Amino acid sequence: MADADCLFCKISSGEIAADRVFENDSVVAFRDINPQAPTHVLIIPRRHVATINDLTDGESGDINLLFEAAAIIARTEGIAEDGYRVTMNCNAAAGQTVFHLHLHLLGGRQMTWPPG
Ligand code: AMP
Ligand code: ZN
Numbered sequence: 001m002a003d004a005d006c007l008f009c010k011i012s013s014g015e016i017a018a019d020r021v022f023e024n025d026s027v028v029a030f031r032d033i034n035p036q037a038p039t040h041v042l043i044i045p046r047r048h049v050a051t052i053n054d055l056t057d058g059e060s061g062d063i064n065l066l067f068e069a070a071a072i073i074a075r076t077e078g079i080a081e082d083g084y085r086v087t088m089n090c091n092a093a094a095g096q097t098v099f100h101l102h103l104h105l106l107g108g109r110q111m112t113w114p115p116g
Pocket of ligand 1: 096
């Protein structure tokens with residue numbers, strides 16, 4: 001369920017502090033420590049899953065919960081109507097650095113495409 005060495009498991013449990021903006025039984029969301037936009041929130045499942053590649057049937061429902069939380073947080077951050085981006089990096093080529101599944105919610109500025 002939790003990985004003792006995982007930073008985001010420790011944030012989920014409260015062992016490590018974070019600037020939390022939303023949480024429920026399944027999901028925790030907190031502000032990124034190195035924000036890339038005026039709103040930059042990370043949304044994680046409480047259940048430890050390292051990458052998208054590691055999702056099993058029983059865990060794929062967590063993905064829905066991450067997106068539901070993203071929509072709620074976008075509204076409370078006041079960026080829902082202007083627009084925002086959600087991104088999930090998987091492994092090295094995408095730049096994943098923390099190996100506990102997380103959805104980036106970015107907004108409050110104009111996004112460019114393609115991403116870097
Ligand atoms: P990724 O590169 O997709 O794995 O994203 C990991 C994100 O976690 C980066 O944007 C980091 O800035 C962020 N991060 C790392 N440590 C912390 C922390 N203690 N609290 C909040 N965000 C963090
Ligand atoms: Zn974890």
